[in-house]
């Protein structure tokens with residue numbers, strides 16, 4: 451399946467008008483296909499697997515911003531710490547601590563999103579509100595322990611469902627958590643969080659996600675074709 455350049459240009463035009471950032475999800479896709487989108491101007495790419503991200507990064511232009519959007523195991527953080535731009539799938543305090551540790555080792559500040567469990571499907575990773583509270587308290591109470599990370603906001607995946615009501619209810623829930631924690635950051639003057647990014651929406655539901663307040667969408671199959 452060739453890269454859908456027409457769709458890419460349409461999306462870029464659509465998102466430019468609405469201040470939405472497009473992450474091209476390139477998992478399983480070849481270096482050549484990624485380069486095609488790069489040549490059209492795309493710089494933000496999302497990968498789900500550590501080894502794949504590391505291998506592609508070494509073969510592609512250095513100004514690509516690599517987003518890690520998969521489930522990240524603590525013992526693999528060190529492999530991406532020197533090169534990753536935004537880790538979108540932080541789903542535990544333990545992982546955040548490890549990211550901070552590895553970021554410090556490479557003398558970087560790594561930007562992260564906390565992944566929230568919004569879909570009522572138990573196959574998906576993510577934090578609940580109680581765990582989010584816990585992480586925000588840790589950022590507040592021990593800022594020096596988190597000097598090498600910045601939490602930029604939340605990421606979530608709604609259910610794969612034709613039921614638009616269900617999907618939009620889940621998205622609204624994520625948006626309201628985002629607003630809640632944005633206020634927490636502001637009120638406590640937390641220096642290691644911005645809460646400026648709400649990453650939700652994929653090929654099948656990005657339009658609804660933007661309507662519900664997303665400002666970062668992660669799109670794979672619409673651009674690269676269905677993953678077989």
Ligand SMILES: *Cc1c(COP(=O)(O)O)cnc(C)c1O
Pocket residue numbers: 475477498519520607652653654668669670671672
């Ligand atoms: C694969 C993936 C996407 C992209 O999915 P498409 O339906 O192909 O657009 C987005 N987000 C995450 C976390 C993914 O794993």
